[in-house]
Amino acid sequence: MSGLLGNLRIPHRKNTASMPAVKLNPTGDILLPMSQHIGAPATPVVKAGDSVKVGQKIAEANGPVSSPIYASVSGKVLKIEPYLRPNGQTVDAIRIAPDGEMTPAEEIVPPEIVDMESFLLAIRESGIVGLGGAGFPASVKLAAQKNGKIDTVILNGSECEPYITSDTRAMIDGAEWIYKGVLLLKQHLGIEKYIIGVEDNKPECIRKMKEVFASAEGVEVVTLPSKYPQGAEKVIIYNTTKRVVPEGKLPADVGVLVVNVSSVLTLAQYIETGMPLVSRVVTVDGDAIKNPQNVEVPIGTSAQELIAFCGGFVNEEDVGKVLYGGPMMGACLATLAEPVLKTTGAILAFTKKTSKMQEPTACIHCGRCVSACPLDLDPTTFSAALAYGDKEQRVQILQDAHIGLCMECGCCSYVCPAKRPLVQNNRLGKAEVRDYLAHQATLKK
Amino acid sequence: MGNLTVSTSPHIRSAVTTQMVMRDVLIALAPATVAAVVLFGLRALLLIAVSVATCVLGEFLFHLICKKQQTIGDLSAAVTGVILALNLNTQVTVWQMIVGALFAIIVVKCFFGGIGCNFANPAATARVFLAISFAQVGAQVPTVYTDLVAGATPLGNLATGSELPSLVDMLIGNRGGSMGETCVIAILLGFVYLVVRRVIKWQVPTVFVATVFVLSWIFTKDIHMALYYVLSGGLLFGAVFMATDYVTTPIRTSGRMIFALGCGILTVLIRFFGxxxxGVSFAILIMNILSPYIDKLTAKVPFGGKRK
Structure with a gap:
């Protein structure tokens, strides 16, 4: 017992950890959906037929919680078309035919920063959102410092999902940028304490981070155990600061901000060069991929082109699943036409055999899910609650069992010997509670 | 390229399956099974085979008649069969064995919904059912090597105050008793295997046994006698193989330890005053019934959750 949250040992499979990202210059269409972040979709400011250059703003942030979108290639806007998001929402997407030149836009100049206000504005303009996968606009998160509540920033370098090494490469190849990013945050937000949390299966990252931050004051590199899910926000906060984020509260409420290392790197690059978020490092791996590697790819490039860049599939006929993100929390693609988004840290493709899921059998009450849950939830209660016929009773049990705390990390499903869809049940339960509360709220009105 | 599979995360699962867990329990039961055959002869083998066959076939036929998906492949019926047989002595007749096994699998397990749904331990319930119904189930059966008078069980001797087998005989199982319960070494081998394979937590059997030891010591004021109370009867076998049954015990380790403590107290009360x-089977059965309440008692407020 280490006294730390997260106790699941899963295979690491960091096959691409030693591979610096290779640049891809796309030839196929670029598709940029207006919603690649949490919050309101951006509003297009270009129209079909317009010529665009790399870094040119093509969509404006719409409202306080939103993020602008920039052309990731130079070329011509073909059309603005509807795009169906995995969650069922339809948003606009801008389709660009690249000219292959990658000409940067003339408007690219480093932002002028004089105070916290202009710094936050610059971050908003950078288009940076949580690059670890959450997609929360960075400016909104950092704005919590406006009332000075934050005393610690945690740089999340744990990268606890199997396969993914894009943050690993960021910490190795972009260590200087991360250093500059921390200095910028210090200077403009006035937060003194920085903790860089890295899992112990990335010794090179730990060494590199310790090296660049050797003389930096207030920066501590913390080695975390390689036990899933170290990178989950509440988990890394507790494991590095022992602070508990209460149910329904934000990290800022306990004086902490968690930012992904790649987000900090991109932020530093933007402040210094003025080039906003137009590309990112994507790990392409999985047993169906011929040449697994890290690729620096313009956002909006199709999964198809990225996979072809990596030698394509081992066997075209034997592809079961293609994922965006890691195997624990990633989402399945229905088509390879899907574009790489700001939040896409990995594309994983698995053979039919690897993708195959066993049929669920009856729960044997073994308690493995309960022991595996990093937050001490009881997934069996949630599943049992869903069987109740009475909706109110169902919602009551789910709420009493704190279903709102479930972060869908996947530990319970992973360990279940009966192969039950526990996370899926939790999602169902959470949606049910959400709908019920929304319904009650409308009734009150 | 064909269609891609779309499913919800997680996309990887641990290799452990229900069948693997049950196979591990069968492997852990192997030393006690071998010891039973060595100590009590081929009749033990016959009875174990009958019990397993009846359990597996009973579950198969029940599911066939009820048009339910077959579950004998998960090996849980086989586990029940072995545990039930090892809980009984060799004087049990074949037809009694069949009745007991059918009771365990059909009445206690299948009637309540099959694997995962029964509230009481099938083997423990069937043993109690047989003990109440047939006199020879509680009878005292000698091992093939023992020359003890009528092969009295140590617990019987403890009750009547007659001479006890030596501690060495207790450890190797050269004494009267149920088939799988006498050889302490075989049971301990199974215990170690289950702990190493992480099928059970060592705390649960340990708390059960320790409770019986301490209370027996208090009641007898004799540490040597307390040791006999721990080594005799079905205590060790029940603590390792029955008080650790997932389905009928609480879900959290804390709850399982309370369960074990309760089992220990009830066992001693039945042995001394009943x-x-x-009393092991009765104790486990009573605690099975209390399991849902222990689960409620030991429910944790999750990380960051407000106590309600």
């Missing part, structure tokens, strides 16, 4: 010399 009319039966042995």
């Amino acid at each position: 009319s039966y010399p042995e």
